[in-house]
Amino acid sequence: MTSTRDDLNAFLDYPQIEVPHAATGPLAGLTLGVKDIFDVAGHPTGGGNPQFPGASKPATATAPSVQKLLDAGAAYVGKTQTEELTFSLIGQNVHFPHPVNPKARDRVTGGSSSGSAAAVAGGLCDIATASDTGGSVRGPASFCGLIGLRATHGLLSLEKTMPLAPSLDVFGWYARDAATYEKVADVMLGEAPATLPKLRPLRLAAFDALVIGPDEAAEYARMIAIVESVLGEIRQAPSLSFSADDLYWMFRRIQAYEAWAVHGDFVSRTENMDPAVRARFEFGKTLGCEVAAEETRKRNAFRAEFEALLGADGLLILPTMPGAAPQSASTGDELLDYRERALRLLCLSGLSGLPQITLPLGTVHGAPFGISLIGPRNCDRSLVALATRIMDGI
Numbered sequence: 001m002t003s004t005r006d007d008l009n010a011f012l013d014y015p016q017i018e019v020p021h022a023a024t025g026p027l028a029g030l031t032l033g034v035k036d037i038f039d040v041a042g043h044p045t046g047g048g049n050p051q052f053p054g055a056s057k058p059a060t061a062t063a064p065s066v067q068k069l070l071d072a073g074a075a076y077v078g079k080t081q082t083e084e085l086t087f088s089l090i091g092q093n094v095h096f097p098h099p100v101n102p103k104a105r106d107r108v109t110g111g112s113s114s115g116s117a118a119a120v121a122g123g124l125c126d127i128a129t130a131s132d133t134g135g136s137v138r139g140p141a142s143f144c145g146l147i148g149l150r151a152t153h154g155l156l157s158l159e160k161t162m163p164l165a166p167s168l169d170v171f172g173w174y175a176r177d178a179a180t181y182e183k184v185a186d187v188m189l190g191e192a193p194a195t196l197p198k199l200r201p202l203r204l205a206a207f208d209a210l211v212i213g214p215d216e217a218a219e220y221a222r223m224i225a226i227v228e229s230v231l232g233e234i235r236q237a238p239s240l241s242f243s244a245d246d247l248y249w250m251f252r253r254i255q256a257y258e259a260w261a262v263h264g265d266f267v268s269r270t271e272n273m274d275p276a277v278r279a280r281f282e283f284g285k286t287l288g289c290e291v292a293a294e295e296t297r298k299r300n301a302f303r304a305e306f307e308a309l310l311g312a313d314g315l316l317i318l319p320t321m322p323g324a325a326p327q328s329a330s331t332g333d334e335l336l337d338y339r340e341r342a343l344r345l346l347c348l349s350g351l352s353g354l355p356q357i358t359l360p361l362g363t364v365h366g367a368p369f370g371i372s373l374i375g376p377r378n379c380d381r382s383l384v385a386l387a388t389r390i391m392d393g394i
Contacts (some may be wrong), residue, residue: 009097010119011078017042019062025073026183032074033119033128036082037162038063047162048084048093048112051270054162063160065171065188066129072187077125081115084277085263086131086164088112089139089339089346090326094274098328103145104367107325108335110140113174117144120174127184130172133164134255135321135346137172138358142370143325145360146174147181147387152378153353156188165258168251168350178388185384192385199315199375199386201227202237206244210345212323216364220319223361223371227317230390234317237309242302244344250295250302251347252283257292260284276332299351306352307377315386316374319345320358324367348374355380357387361394 011033019040022028036046041062045054062070070076083093091114092098099114101107102122109118113130117140120128130137132150141148149172156171163169173188175181182192203224211217228234242250260267260281267273267281310316322341326334349356354374362369375383 008100008102008118008122008124010080010099010115010122010124012036012046012081012096012115014043014079016078019070019076021070021075022073025071026186027069027127028073030074030126030180030183031077032069033077033080033116033125034066035113035116035129035131036079037086037131038066038129039160040066040076040079043079045162048082048086048095049270049273050095051272052085052266059160061160064157065161068187069127069129069184074127080119080128083112083114083136084274086112086133086136086162087259087277087280089135089342090335091140095272101144101325104143104325106327106329107367108143108328110143110325112136113140113172116174117141117146120144120176121146126175126180128174130174131161132170132172133168134251134343134350137174138320138346138356138370138372139342141174141358141360142320143368145368146176147178147357147359148172148174149185149357149380149384150349150355151380152355155378155380163262165255165262167258168255178391182384182388185381189381189384192381196382196385196389197313197379199231200313201231201234201315201317202309203234203317204237204240206239207318207345207348210244210322210341211319212341216319216323216369219362219364219369220371224317226361226394227371227390230393231315237316240302240305240309242305247302247347247351248340248344250298251343251351253287253291253295254299256280256284257287257295258284260287303352306348306354310354310374310376312376314376316348318348318372318374320370320372321345324364324369353377355383357383359387359390361391
């Protein structure tokens with residue numbers, strides 16, 4: 001059953017405009033939602049805050065990554081909701097009715113690409129753009145039963161896109177099925193190689209252990225078995241010299257420092273802001289250049305170690321999120337606890353800049369639960385093809 005816009009709160013109430021797209025092409029016949037951080041000529045770019053400068057005037061040109069999809073034949077149907085300045089993982093923007101998770105209506109969609117995930121999962125559009133700084137492609141995809149790729153950092157254009165933390169920001173998209181995801185991947189990444197490389201699947205015990213409880217662990221084990229049926233045995237990798245907590249704080253400090261540098265002036269002048277979002281920005285205000293330099297030094301060391309672990313053929317398998325989406329009625333403290341646990345899983349790809357794809361293979365407590373693959377730098381197209389192979393085997 002197809003949901004209505006009012007039912008899911010996925011799209012923003014901007015005036016309908018005609019956005020030209022190619023009449024033919026590989027994406028002809030598919031509809032496209034665009035997260036409200038990407039410029040679309042004729043529409044404002046609100047960034048999830050009514051006072052954001054882009055919210056009061058239409059953009060004059062379309063973001064190149066969005067234009068690629070239009071030129072391939074996708075038909076634009078509207079702007080989708082985003083978390084405030086994209087600085088959240090939950091999907092509950094205080095300025096707008098919260099998007100509804102079509103696959104688990106009593107649970108959150110995840111953010112910041114909340115509207116895009118709800119729109120695609122609910123059948124309101126075939127594909128929708130997303131972005132990922134701390135997990136904003138991967139988290140909502142896991143929560144809403146979608147495929148989602150966090151691309152290799154810098155591989156896809158973010159021109160004419162609202163930034164958050166530039167050394168972490170990447171472009172992404174959603175689709176409900178692997179065939180559609182492959183079509184978009186052909187446009188954005190080029191065609192898949194004729195022969196997929198033979199990859200060496202690995203696990204890291206410290207990150208597997210971040211699932212919330214025994215039900216999640218059991219479902220994750222079932223998903224592991226599905227992946228092993230395609231890839232072969234997944235071996236335990238030696239522990240990293242950085243703990244999950246080390247990486248979490250490294251990520252938090254780098255993200256907050258950059259976010260304050262990008263948006264600090266706006267945050268300082270704006271009264272109308274979610275206090276929790278403001279606090280994340282203001283944490284960045286407390287961090288000096290020396291802290292940023294030290295965290296960057298540590299990130300470079302982690303990146304070298306992680307890339308050496310994977311080499312040219314390693315593939316890390318891990319839970320995308322700690323479990324199913326939190327209940328929409330969860331307390332602020334419960335959501336914060338979940339967010340901080342999730343970031344310990346999500347920060348591996350963000351800090352390393354390596355691509356990660358999440359697959360909707362699991363269900364726990366009646367809600368979607370994804371499993372992820374992190375591969376070597378620039379193996380993005382092979383990751384999408386590998387995801388299709390795994391999902392075809394279900």
